[in-house]
Amino acid sequence: MRVFPALLLVLVAAPLAAQAALPPAPWADRQIPDDRQERTARALMETIRCLTCQSQSIADSNASMAGDMRSQIRERIMAGEQPEAIRAWLIARYGDWVSYEPTASPILWPLWVAPLLLLGLGLLLLRGRIKRRKGS
Numbered sequence: 001m002r003v004f005p006a007l008l009l010v011l012v013a014a015p016l017a018a019q020a021a022l023p024p025a026p027w028a029d030r031q032i033p034d035d036r037q038e039r040t041a042r043a044l045m046e047t048i049r050c051l052t053c054q055s056q057s058i059a060d061s062n063a064s065m066a067g068d069m070r071s072q073i074r075e076r077i078m079a080g081e082q083p084e085a086i087r088a089w090l091i092a093r094y095g096d097w098v099s100y101e102p103t104a105s106p107i108l109w110p111l112w113v114a115p116l117l118l119l120g121l122g123l124l125l126l127r128g129r130i131k132r133r134k135g136s
Contacts, residue, residue, distance in 0.1 A: 045069075
């Protein structure tokens with residue numbers, strides 16, 4: 001009988017013990033001393049989606065993962081890497097969804113063409129209705 005309350009206590013306390021107490025990333029909330037580099041990093045951060053929040057850029061998010069990504073971007077900018085190379089690295093690591101700027105990869109072409117096809121189809125249907133109405 002006493003085993004059940006002890007087991008219940010262990011199950012409830014386990015998630016509390018599992019939380020990591022890692023220190024924040026070094027450049028998560030510190031700005032780069034060089035203003036030009038900081039502006040470049042900030043502009044890139046505005047176009048990268050927070051993977052935890054999913055509705056905010058990493059520049060606006062307080063999630064720890066967004067802080068880690070901000071730190072990585074700042075470190076790479078300070079190392080002299082170009083923003084597009086950093087974006088490509090983030091996309092390769094986290095997928096196309098991480099970037100707010102759409103890519104023009106061939107797999108996404110149907111998404112770009114579909115609205116045009118639907119608009120053309122709608123215009124054809126409208127033209128047919130107008131012709132039928134004039135003929136009546």
